[in-house]
Amino acid sequence: MFVTQPFSVDSYLMQLQSVIIDKQHFLFLKQFGLQQNVQQDENIPESLIIYLRVPKLDPREPPLVYPRIPFVGHLLGMIQDPHQYFFKLNKRTNHPVATLPILNGKVYVINSPQLVQAAFRNQSLSLAPLVNEYVGRMHELSPSARRSYAEDGMHERMMQLFITRMSGESLKRMNTVAMREMNSIFQGSSASRGQEKRVIETENLWLWLRNIMTVVTTTALLGQKNPWKKDPSLIEAYWSWESGDISRRTPLAAIKDRASHQGQIAIRKALNIYFAEEHHSNDVSQLTVDTVAMQKQYSFSTSDLAAAYLQVIHASLMNAVPTAFWVMAHIYSRQELLASLREETFNAVKQQSLENGERQVSIEVDQLDKLCPKLMSVFREAHRLASIATLHRRVVDDTFLSEGNGPNVRSYLLKKGITVMIPTIVGLREPRLWGGVVAAEFDPERFLGQSKKQQGNSSYTELRGTESISNLRKKAYFPFGGGKELCPGRNFAIAEVMGMMVVLLNGFDITSADGGTLPLPKPGKPKLTTGTARPDQNADLRARIMRRPGWENVVWETVAGPKVTP
Structure with a gap:
């Protein structure tokens, strides 16, 4: 037949x-x-x-959404149109949560902001099993180190350590080291002193900022003996590794992504040398010191420390750096916004003359969300539009999720062992929450509560209950994740990006290659593991970076205050 x-x-x-x-x-x-x-x-x-x-479905489970091509359709959709596939699927089906049959199994996809927050609170949905599976594929770790994650509860201890050491005095020290490194790079660049050296012409503005922030961030973590400072080739090594299949789900990834694999080897070798030495300098972050101490309790070797710490580096760079680029690009591509932010940030810094003729400019990095509310709104809006991550959890026990309370609110059964996918792009771009057709547009005042584009659609509250659009919008904004897995480094990332923008806004003009207004590049097509969009590789990213008159002889310092809130 x-x-x-x-x-x-x-x-x-x-x-x-x-x-x-x-x-x-x-x-x-x-x-x-x-x-x-x-x-x-x-x-x-x-x-x-x-x-x-098709997978058997309990009638209490989320509704089944069939793919257009049986058996493999959803998988193909996720491969061909990463992240956007979930947005389009939600637009077509409008399910608060759905069951997607994939191959001979299924996954749950949560779209509703209320259900997302319920998932973050639910103790039966956990990231730990997925972390253990990932670590199990890290063959550069010794078997005993992998067992420590899988069997000895190291993931939970590490998360608690990160939460503690990415706040308070430890965070203030990291912010100080980051700002001093940023100042050192800018003072040593070709855009520093002297009329003949006031202009940098770069072929790729993304790479220019990427390289600076890679060194700044790694120095904040590892101190002045940071391998990335000693060997700049490690910058490209990291981003080559990051561009490959770091999920390790493909057995032939090392062959298929040779540059990525070679980048990882180079970084591990450098970190192995770094951790073979005892670092007692006070510019090494307490996070690094305590992470190494904890892992040594589990008998991690030097090579284990290097392999494990690469994941810390990755978590610190992969989203913060591209977010910083989009904040910068949105600002410098809009002259009116640039002018207003320069006025706001100028009034937020403190200046004093030094005996050597230089001018010291101090930034209260941890107060910038209060001192510079418009810049903070720009950060959040750029972050909203650039965030495309799909969060993952595993159901460890049968559980129910509900959008709220009341007799007419439906609860959904989630079965043990099934993976839950939470696409951030659905909540962050939902037209009925973010102003209809302008939801995909950049609005610098959206998070100030003053935007004329803010109105949501009442049909969304009719579908999701009586909760206000304002509250739903807060629940839909989770680019840093949520629950006990809320990104522990978010305060450092916010402070670093905001501090960088204050330095750039006051100290530098950034224009197109011909001196005109910087064009805003389009985002490129992401890969499945991308959490924050990158500029399209075919975009014209040529730019000129110039010291602003009167800001040539400036030393930037940070003055820390209370914790920044996301």
């Missing part, structure tokens, strides 16, 4: 015209207009039935 031939969607659907597997598949085919004279056939090959089998 079926002729063996290369797979094609059209021929496959033609074969299905005379076949009905079950009522669900009949309705699925009919829904998309693919059903024509479907009738029972007792001679269906068993292999086809297995191929088309």
Whole structure:
């Protein structure tokens, strides 16, 4: 009945015209207009039935959303259109939470802001099993080190350590080291003193900022003996590694992404040398000192320390750096916004003349959210539009999620062992929450409560209950994750990006290569593991960076205050 031939969607659907597997598949085919004279056939090959089998669903589970191509459609959608696929799927189905059949299994995808927050609070949804699986694929770690994560509860201890050491006095020290390193880089650049050296012409503004922030961030963590300062080639090594299959789900990743694999090897070698030495300098972050001390309690070798710390570096760079780029790009591509932010940030710094003729400018980094509310709004808006991460959790026990309380509120059963996917892009771009057609547009005043584009759509509250649009918007804004897995480094990331912007806004003009207004590049197509969009690789990113008159002889310092809130 079926002729063996290369797979094609059209021929496959033609074969299905005379076949009905079950009522669900009949309705699925009919829904998309693919059903024509479907009738029972007792001679269906068993292999086809297995191929088309859908997962069994408890009626209390989230509704099943069939792919357009049976069995592999959702998987293909996620590969071909990473992250946007979930946004488009939610727009088409409008389910608060859905079950997606993939291959011979299923995943849950949560879209509703209320259910997302309920998931963050639910102790039966955990990241730990996924972390353990990832660590299990880290073959550069010794077997005993991998067991420490999987069996000895190290993940929970590490998260608590990060929360403690990325706040308070430890955070203030990191901010101080970061600002001093930033000042050192700018003072030593070709845009420093002297009329003949006031202009940097770069072929790629993204790479220029990326390289600076990579060194600043790693120095804040590792101090002045930071390998990235000693060997600038490690900058490209990291970003080459980051661009590959760091999820390690592909067994042949090391062969397929050779540059990525070689980058990882180079970084581990450098970190291995770094951790072989005892670092007692007070510019090494307390986070690094205590992380190493904890891991040594589990008998981590030097090579284990290096392999594990690469993950800390990755967490510190992968989202903060591209977010900083988009904040900068949105500001410098809008002259009116640039002028208003320069006025705001100028009034937020303190200046004094030094005996050597230089001028010291102090920034209260931890107070910038209060001193510079418009800049903070710009940060949040740029972060909203650039964040495309899909968060993951594993259901460790059968549990229920509900959008609220009351007799008419539905609860959904989530079954043990199933992976939960939480796409940030759905909540962050939902038109009915963020102003309709302008939801995808950049609005610098959106988070000030003064924007004329802020109005949401009442139909969303009709669908989701009586909660206000304002509260729903707060629940939908979770670029740093949530619950006990809320990003512990968010305060450092915010302070670092905000501090960088204050330095750039006051100290530098950034223009297009011909001296005009900087064009805003389009985001490039992301890969599945990308958490924050990058500029399109074909975009014109040429730029000129110039010291502003009167800001040539400036030393930047930081004065720390209370903790920054996201």
